[in-house]
Amino acid sequence: MAALKKNGRQTVWFQNPPAIIAAASIAGSKEGDGPLGKTFDKVVEDPYFGEKTWEKAEQRMLQEAMQKVLEKAGLNFRDIDFMLAGDLLNQIICANFTARGLSIPFLGLYGACSTMYEGMALAAIMIDGGFAERVLVGSSSHYSTAEKQYRFPTELGVQRPMTAQWTVTGAGAVILAREGAGPVVTHATIGKVIDLGQGDPNDMGAAMAPAAADTIVRHLLDTARQPDYYDLF
Amino acid sequence: MPLEKQKQQYNDMVNRIKPKPPVLRNVFWAFITGGLISLIGQLILSFYRSQGLNINDAGAATSATLVFLAAFLTGLGIYDEITRRAGAGSIVPITGFANSMVAPAMEYRAEGLVFGVGARLFTVAGPVLVFGMVAAWVAGILYYFFR
Structure with a gap:
């Protein structure tokens, strides 16, 4: 028998579609210069964000995005049932260290580019399943931490091929809730x-x-x- | 469709539409930059010769000077900008080797002197050294038996 809330091979649908009640984002200077520049809550010019390492800078971006989204929704961490977050680094350290600071039950995710989507899909499933009222979802990446982990040291001279990609420096966070105003996840x-x-x-x-x-x-x-x-x- | 055939078809499509590197422009800048580095090397060599060093000592001093300059430019964050345009023109000369040592040293400094800089210093230059030493060893053996 097919599952009650599943359509076809790969799609789930939500009986009471959860709402995205708030969103926050923070990005690096290259992203700030781009077409979405005006839409970020904060643009950070310094790739170190005042920290000693790029990893700490990325973690701080995620933490600030999380705090910002709570502030925008007018909630504090006790109102959140679960936090789902991930990043690109070993042991998803940015998400883990952010969770350490927020004191919300935490599930770490790794979906590479799809981490944000994975988090939102799982949050909607948790809420529509009746396991949570509000779920905080976030993810982060940083050009320099990704280059360091996956490719070459940033100061190494290399000629980038035409198809090379550029990892975003930034972090985003949303709150999904059973009740509230905002676009819904159907x-x-x-x-x-x-x-x-x-x-x-x-x-x-x-x-x-x-x-x-x-x-x-x-x-x-x-x-x-x-x-x-x-x-x- | 069988997976292997699908992969082949997809690969053909990717190769057809993938943006091609600007070969002429790359070759031009590689030629100019590589030539310029060689010219600077020659000037330094001539200078040391004029100061009375013999040809071997002047050569070693020239290498050391070029390595210092490249390390300095890497520290200032300029060398990788040069190579972005010049490609092999600034990777192949000894200055590229200096860059490949200093870049990881800077990158991993934050992880400490031993487990950061010490452990990671040769991440890029390592293969060059390993195969350079193996080649030198093989050449030495051949020289020993066949001279």
């Missing part, structure tokens, strides 16, 4: 890992595109929606 489509054999670490786009395309198609099939249901893909 469905969540969980993607599969799809490997079409792309081996170039400097071309992540080509490696990730098949899974993204598959998830989008599966979402449309599972929800019986046509592509024109959405304004933009």
Whole structure:
């Protein structure tokens, strides 16, 4: 028998769609110069953010984003049932050290680029399942910590190929709640890992595109929606 | 469709639409920068020769000076900017080797002198040294038997 709140192969739907009642973001200077620059709550020019290491800077960004979102929602940490967060570093240290400071029951996540989405999907499931009233979700990354962990030291001279990507410096946080005003989460489509054999670490786009395309198609099939249901893909 | 065929088709598509590197521009800047570094090296060498060093000592002093300059520019955050344009032009000369030692030293300084700098100093230059030593050893053996 199919699960009660599952549509098709990969999509869950929510009986009482949880609302995103608040969101906060903080970003680095390159992101601040970009087209979304005006939308961030705070732009930090210094890649060290006044700390001794980039890792500490990233952790501080996540912590400030979390505190900011609580402030925007007019809540304090006791109002939050669970916190879901992750980042790109070993042992998801930024999320862990942030959780240490907030004293909220914590589930650490690792979904690389999909961590924020993974957190929001799980938060919606927890809330609609009746296990939580409000869930805090966040994730962070930092150009320099990611380069250091996955590629080369930042001061090493390399010629970036045309397909090289640039990891965002920044952190974001949202609060999902059973009650409240804001956009609601109606469905969540969980993607599969799809490997079409792309081996170039400097071309992540080509490696990730098949899974993204598959998830989008599966979402449309599972929800019986046509592509024109959405304004933009 | 079988997975292997799908992978092949996808790979062909990626290769077709992937942006191509500007080879001519890259080669041009590599030539200019590599040539410039060599020219600077020659000037330094001539200077040491004019100060009375013999050819071997002047060569060693020139290498040391170039290594110092590259390490200094790495510390100022300039060397990686040069290489972003110049590519092999500033990776292949001895200055590139200096950059590959100083960059990890700076990066891992925050993790301490022993487990940071000490442990990570050769992360980039390590292969060059390992295979350089193996090649030197093989050449030495061959020289010993066949001279």
